[in-house]
Amino acid sequence: MRDTGTILFLSMEKISDTAAEHHVDYVGAKMGMWVFLFTELLLFGGLFLLYSVYRLRYAADFHRSAAELDIFLGTANTVILLTSSLSMVCSLLAMKKEKTNLSLLLQIVTILSGVLFLVNKFIEWSAHIERGIYPDSPVVLAMSGGEIIFYSLYYVMTGIHGLHVLVGVGLISATVIFTFRRTIGPSNFVKLENTGLYWHFVDIIWIYLFPLFYLIT
């Protein structure tokens, strides 16, 4: 998926056939990104809606199941993402200050943080799957309704979030390439800024996921 995203991103540059395209509306481009993020907000909103309804209904089961999650890994992932947001926004600041190499470095740091987050997620999920906890498994089907729903929500919400982290890593890889090619530079950095906005949004979703799954015991 990351490759498709990057390829799409790069090829979009080519499909442009009027003079109108070459003039970039900085505010307009940012506005477009913000509106896109609203759609993402509503997308995750639907999931949070489901979570809150089921939490009300299955309070005890949710408490019990949440205790099984690894708080250390969850907290670590939170810190990783928060730090990656820092590196991302600093990479933009560096670009604005014409420190292109520093910006490049910080973008790469952000990518590595994202990858680290995903590695952690993989470890967490593997641990659960090894214990036989995954949708429709015999272990899960023997659980009570509330526990089944909890684990489904866990996999679906952290899964879709993880997908967004992956896409984010892909997008930042693209901005790294653009920075190298000087397509992104100190006087045209809206692509970097918009990628940053996306990344911060992904961070915010995790800011809410973390307490709702790991801390409500």
Add this chain to the structure above:
Amino acid sequence: MAEKEQTGQSVKYKTYIFVWLGLLLLTVTTVAVSKFRLTGYAVPVALLIATAKAALVITFFMHLRYEPRILKLMLLIALVAFTLILLLTFSDVWYR
């Protein structure tokens, strides 16, 4: 070009680092608080802290503080829409 002019406000690295420290502090707080037996208050408190963190990210990292007012209005509309949907759904779920 246009972008350079429109980024008049000079934010410093220091600002971002302070925000990041604030976020870390809130994270530690929310983990610590979860150890206490807050029962009914656990979720609202957790959400409150999460919202404070989100607000910091939106205001500073996402630059919303310095953006044109229309963008802030749009965010408000999106949040209001989501909140109303949540409330109306609960008017069913809570009273069944």
Add this chain to the structure above:
Amino acid sequence: MAFGGSVERESFYEAPGRYRGILSWILSTDHKRIGLMYLAGVLTFFSIGVTLGILMRINLIDPGRFITARIYNSLFTVHGVIQIFLFIIPGIPASLGNFFLPILIGAKDVAFPRINLMSWWLYMIGGVLVVLSIFTDGKAPDTGWTFYAPYSIRTPTNVSVALIGVFILGFSSILTGLNFVTTIHRLRAPGMKWFRMPLFVWSLYATAWTQVLATPILGITLFLLVLERFFGIGFFDPVKGGDPILFEHLFWIYSHPAVYIMILPAMGVVSEIFPVFSKRTIFGYKAIAFSSLGIAFFGYLVWGHHMFTSGMSDTSRIIFSLITFLVAVPSGVKVFNWIATMYKGSVETDSPLLFCLAFIFLFSIGGLTGLINGTLSLNLYIHGTYFIVGHFHYTMFGGTGFGFFAGLHYWFPKMFGKMYNERLAKLSLLVLFIGFNILYFSMFILGLQGMPRRYFSYLPKFHTNHVISTVGSWILALGLIMMFGNLIRSMFRGEKAPDNPWGGKTLEWQIPSPPPRENFEEIPVIKHGAYKYD
């Protein structure tokens, strides 16, 4: 050079861009070409949807003679999915909206032309997937277009392919909305203040916000349904602790605002046409503009009225019923203002205006029966009956459909540089109108008599009205053939149209028919409101 301008005024048809032939269309970022490609797609899918509808009605004069019950279930499912997701929702915004929005605000294109092209590709891919679901494995989905759980989880038919198709379509819709919001905020010509914009633009703005804020919920819901079918996650499955009513909530949280995505642009079209054909400025411009926003806002809060018999709490049902009554008010404001516009105007009864008058009549019947449906006590009786089917066809087809036809006729000369045959257009409208009312009014009667919807067969007492309805469908089909025959033929053989055949005051009538590639030689400076008739 079918649609050519003259040598001095090269139209956008003669400006292919970097590619030649078919690539100059399917890889074009020109909003006008994209609008026309959407038009082709939309009308093709509409024809498929109509055909399925005709087949359904044929079954209903003699249930079981030609069509089995299982096939019938798939017919109404795919008919609904195609007409709603491939015709009515994208219909006006994607075709007429894409073509005219930039021109109406004095811009050269939309804010993100490449994303616009991507929207069209996603639309076609999604559409193909949905149609494909009819054929793969020979098991077209049979859940109804509403995909209610838990049947949609259990049915062995090809629900997943259709769901993925609709998911992709949703993405297309979201990108269009995003594009339009940004375009309207950022690309208005100098002097084009918010309250100088044409009302079609206001309606597209309200629609775009709804697309952006509502469609993602459909996206996640359908995605979850696919996950249910493949991984058994259980959110909507009672066996696993899930709640099917939550599916209904999530589904209708999108699908109710969706009907406002459908109707607002049609109302915008109608608001454009009335001033021109009354030679008077629109009555109550600001009221109409704000009512568009009002409809979009309230439309967000009424979804529960689709679920009155589902088992929801009494509290929520009362709240939803109340807000449903409120949402009718802004629509009433518009109808009043349109009619008031004609008062003491110099009315030209050309086909675009006649389509609008038909729109008002048909949509009003739809709207008033909507109030009946929204009344909680009555709803318990008529939910799930043909009364509902009649209601939504009057609003969606009689409303949006006829509004779309009105817009097609109104803007036909601008898009193609040709005129259609006016007498044939009027005749088509007459046939359409007669067929429509016979087909759908009988449904109100059937519903009140107790005929349930989505039923393959029925008690003998319903037979007569079903026959009447089916005959109506044939007359309607004839009208459609006449109307589209007229328009398609005139695209190639019609008389050359002047730049401003109707005497319109909005910007599209100040440029050549068809428009040049960049719309304007130089961006105009706007000095007054949209409908300046002295």
